[in-house]
Amino acid sequence: MLRIAFLISGTGTNLQYIIDKINEKELDCVIKMVISDNPKAIGLTKANLQGIPSYVLDKNTYGENIGDEIIKIIKDKVDLIVLGGFLSILKGEILDRYKGKIINIHPSLIPKFCGKGMYGIKVHEAVLNSGDKITGCTLHFVSRDVDMGTIILQKSLNITGEESPKTLQEKVLKEEHRCLLEGIRLISEGKV
Numbered sequence: 699m700l701r702i703a704f705l706i707s708g709t710g711t712n713l714q715y716i717i718d719k720i721n722e723k724e725l726d727c728v729i730k731m732v733i734s735d736n737p738k739a740i741g742l743t744k745a746n747l748q749g750i751p752s753y754v755l756d757k758n759t760y761g762e763n764i765g766d767e768i769i770k771i772i773k774d775k776v777d778l779i780v781l782g783g784f785l786s787i788l789k790g791e792i793l794d795r796y797k798g799k800i801i802n803i804h805p806s807l808i809p810k811f812c813g814k815g816m817y818g819i820k821v822h823e824a825v826l827n828s829g830d831k832i833t834g835c836t837l838h839f840v841s842r843d844v845d846m847g848t849i850i851l852q853k854s855l856n857i858t859g860e861e862s863p864k865t866l867q868e869k870v871l872k873e874e875h876r877c878l879l880e881g882i883r884l885i886s887e888g889k890v
Contacts, residue, residue: 700727700886703776705768705784706734707757710741712782712803715875716882717748725879727886730776733768735760735786757786765792778885779840782878785817787844800840801885803878805870807852808836812845822863822870831857833866835874837881850890853877 704713713732719725732745735757745752755767765788772779781788781802788800805821806812816824825833834854841847853873857866884890 700778700882701776702727702729702882703768703772703779704729704732704745705779705781706732706739706741707736707785708739708741708783710739710744710783711871712874712878713741714744716780716782716878717744717750719879725883725886727778727882731771733771735764735784741783762787762789764788765790768792769795778882780878780882781840787814788840789842793840793842798839801850801881802838802840802845802847803874804836804838804845805867805874806836807832807834807854808838808845808849812836814844816845819863819867822866825857826861826863826866833857833870835870835877837877850881850884851877 706713717729720727729750732750732752734742734754737754737756742752753771755764757764760767764786769792779796779800804812806825811821811824832854834852836849837851838849839847853876855869855873
């Protein structure tokens with residue numbers, strides 16, 4: 699059974715979706731821990747309600763060393779690290795020790811609208827300002843270059859003329875859920 703550490707910074711909607719799919723027996727894995735870089739992350743409550751151990755590594759305290767602290771918590775207890783709305787950028791030893799075992803979901807079709815500073819609503823504003831007619835999300839392995847790791851999956855959707863950054867964000871989030879589910883399943887089955 700695949701053992702997961704889920705890293706979050708906010709509401710934990712991706713986390714909750716994966717918890718639900720595990721509880722519904724659609725995924726053969728277990729979330730061993732949730733780690734947040736934000737002490738006020740709502741997703742921590744979702745983890746606690748499920749009895750999942752949770753940890754806070756405040757990004758204001760740990761900064762660029764957050765990866766080193768994550769290693770101390772994980773202690774080889776997990777097979778996969780999932781970044782689901784985790785806003786800190788991982789650097790250093792964690793990228794070497796867990797190479798090919800850290801995945802991130804990004805709310806655009808990489809290589810567009812990605813990299814440092816491109817997260818959350820900012821991505822959807824940029825997509826709409828560009829005039830693009832298609833957007834989506836990308837599940838990729840984490841590498842030293844932000845949002846440039848090997849792509850595992852992408853899900854796309856059409857942009858209507860009625861979209862606002864908020865409505866687009868909501869639509870893309872639904873695709874993020876599906877993309878994460880499919881990607882984690884592929885990894886757990888040894889297909890990726």
